[in-house]
Amino acid sequence: MSDMLSQNLLSPVVLFFVLGILAALFKSDLKFPSGLSEGLSIYLLIAIGIKGGIELSHYSLASVFKPMIGALFLGTVIPLLTLFILRFMKMDLKNAIGLAATYGSISIVTYGAAISFLEKEGTAYEGFMNALVVLMESPAILVSLLFLKLIENNTGESSLFSKKVGIIPSSIGLFDKEVLRESVFGKSVLLLVGSLVIGLALGESAVPMVKPLFIDLYSSVLILFLLNMGLTAGARLPEVKKHGVKLLLFGLLTPLLFGSLGVLVGSAVGLSIGGAALMGVLAGSASYIAAPAALKTSVPDANPSIYLGLSLGVTFPFNLMAGIPLYYEIAKWV
Numbered sequence: 001m002s003d004m005l006s007q008n009l010l011s012p013v014v015l016f017f018v019l020g021i022l023a024a025l026f027k028s029d030l031k032f033p034s035g036l037s038e039g040l041s042i043y044l045l046i047a048i049g050i051k052g053g054i055e056l057s058h059y060s061l062a063s064v065f066k067p068m069i070g071a072l073f074l075g076t077v078i079p080l081l082t083l084f085i086l087r088f089m090k091m092d093l094k095n096a097i098g099l100a101a102t103y104g105s106i107s108i109v110t111y112g113a114a115i116s117f118l119e120k121e122g123t124a125y126e127g128f129m130n131a132l133v134v135l136m137e138s139p140a141i142l143v144s145l146l147f148l149k150l151i152e153n154n155t156g157e158s159s160l161f162s163k164k165v166g167i168i169p170s171s172i173g174l175f176d177k178e179v180l181r182e183s184v185f186g187k188s189v190l191l192l193v194g195s196l197v198i199g200l201a202l203g204e205s206a207v208p209m210v211k212p213l214f215i216d217l218y219s220s221v222l223i224l225f226l227l228n229m230g231l232t233a234g235a236r237l238p239e240v241k242k243h244g245v246k247l248l249l250f251g252l253l254t255p256l257l258f259g260s261l262g263v264l265v266g267s268a269v270g271l272s273i274g275g276a277a278l279m280g281v282l283a284g285s286a287s288y289i290a291a292p293a294a295l296k297t298s299v300p301d302a303n304p305s306i307y308l309g310l311s312l313g314v315t316f317p318f319n320l321m322a323g324i325p326l327y328y329e330i331a332k333w334v
Contacts, residue, residue: 011120013113014320016223020230021317025237032228040225041289045191047214047221048108052130053199054206064128067279070269071132074283075139078258079104083147085254089246097148098295098302102311103254104140105287106133108188109229110316112222114281114324118274121328125274134192136282141294148299188290226320233312239305240313247306251314255323259284263330273331280327285319286311 023030032040056064079100086096111133118125199206207215240248262283266276288311295302 011116012223013116013219013226017226017230017233017317017320020227020232021234021237022230024231024234031231037228040221040228042187042191043214043221044108044112044218044225045188046195047218048112048130048133049192049195050199050206050210050214052128052133053196053201054203054210055127055199056131056196057200057203059128064131066269067126067128067132067266067271067275068135070265070279071135071282072139074258074262074265074279075104075136076143078261078283079140079144080147081258082254083144085250089250093148093151094299094301095303095306097144097299098291098304098307099250099310100147101141101144101291101295101299102288102307103258103286103315104144105138105291106136106282107285107287107311107316107319108133108192108289109222109225110285110319110324111278111281112218113226113320114278114327116219116222117324117328118277123274123277123328124272125278126271129271129275129278131196132279133282134189134196137189137192137287137290140287141291145294145298229312229316233316236305236309237313240309243306243309247310248314251310252318255284255286255315255319256326259319259323259327260330263327263334267331267334273328276334277324277328277331280331281319281324284315284323284327286315288312288316 020030022028082100082103083096086099091099115125199210240251259280263276263280265283266279271279288308292304292308295307296304
């Protein structure tokens with residue numbers, strides 16, 4: 001186990017991420033142009049989506065049905081578990097919703113790093129796992145925002161301790177079009193779903209065109225992206241510390257809880273060791289692209305330094321350095 005952790009810590013993707021954190025902490029003038037940062041994000045979304053679509057074209061619906069149900073289950077249950085935990089931490093409603101959406105959704109880059117880890121270990125995984133990334137991206141955002149509307153409409157207050165939290169609404173018209181648009185048609189989900197559908201429709205015929213850019217260069221581009229993420233995470237670390245030890249513990253312990261749950265669900269739906277480990281990675285990661293985009297417009301009172309600071313500054317590096325090999329070991333044990 002210690003050898004696996006040290007190997008993961010000494011991988012190029014982790015070391016460049018650490019380099020970015022150090023650059024931010026020591027106030028280096030290193031920074032990525034906004035256009036390049038955006039371009040790297042778009043590249044990773046397309047690469048993961050199209051590879052997932054091509055791989056999914058090799059499987060029948062019957063063979064992926066159970067894993068799809070497992071992914072949707074996790075995307076629905078994890079935000080509710082997050083809210084339950086934050087209820088006892090006395091977190092205010094808006095910031096609790098922000099964390100529920102963030103931790104219920106997934107980190108595409110963490111998933112990409114996990115794929116690199118499994119390939120380095122020589123562990124196979126189901127090719128349709130990339131498709132499950134898409135399924136777990138939006139449900140948590142929708143569930144969290146629905147829960148917010150439930151509480152506000154039925155209690156008229158923003159207290160997470162209201163006794164009326166569990167009331168079921170009499171109307172389903174709780175979402176406005178902007179919320180749905182941000183959650184379902186935001187750039188992350190749109191690129192993932194669109195690339196997945198294109199890859200699924202074209203199958204192996206797409207490989208000659210997409211392989212040189214989106215497959216062969218994937219690991220190298222991931223290094224650049226993680227260097228940029230290290231700069232962002234390092235800049236947000238002081239913001240997380242301002243909110244106390246409880247939030248830091250939340251950012252470190254909930255990935256273990258949700259990641260373990262993801263591994264168990266993955267095993268229950270028949271995934272291999274590699275597939276169950278990836279399911280754990282998805283469940284234990286936190287979004288910093290899709291969820292913040294939706295929260296910015298639908299929950300403007302939620303503090304970005306909390307949900308972005310925790311996801312980028314605490315949970316993301318934890319998963320990158322220790323979480324991925326831990327989920328892998330849990331999958332082997334299960």
